[in-house]
Amino acid sequence: MSLTRSAFLARRAFSAAAGGHEGGANTWKILSFVVALPGVAVCMANVWMKMQRHSHDQPEFTPYPHLRIRTKPFPWGDGNHSLFHNAHTNPLPTGYEGEHH
Template identity: 50%
Template sequence: MATILNHLCRRHIFITSARTTATRIQGPSAIAGSNEGGYKTWRNLALFVAFPSICLCALNCVLGHEERDEPEEFVKYDYRCIRTKRFPWKDGNHSLFHNPVVNALPDGYEEAN
């Protein structure tokens, strides 16, 4: 059993040292075949995957954006608008970036002006 383990350890050391030497001679393993350095792969990914994905996401945001005229009906649940202490600004009930159309107070939405 010990001879088998000894043989496997020596073989592993020999193979890893051979790979390291071959990498130093041939260059890094990221080279894509004919010494291109892999830049063509990344260029193609950027041109054909990344930029179209960004454009599609932007188009989705623009077309999917709907202006809400009326907020949904407020239902006072126990877990909504829990205030254990007052906010340290304004009247203590509005959040820092309060939007009266979207953000409800504990009693419901504010009246639209």
């Protein structure tokens, strides 16, 4: 019995000497404030600067035959608009909506 008890005490002493996981939460908290939040701030600044330079005009429509192929109509609306259709950025097979040829 003393052999089992001494093995248990040795394991317990070893795990206590290893330091445990007490500092893990504090490490992640520090990493969140030092790495994650500045990273999010840099990404937001990058997006804001790109939006300032971006032209909001529609690109010229080129009717490539391999794009916007409709083999069957979409099951909603008039069958020609995709589910997340944006009239400003997504042209139909004939061109942008509201554009008079």
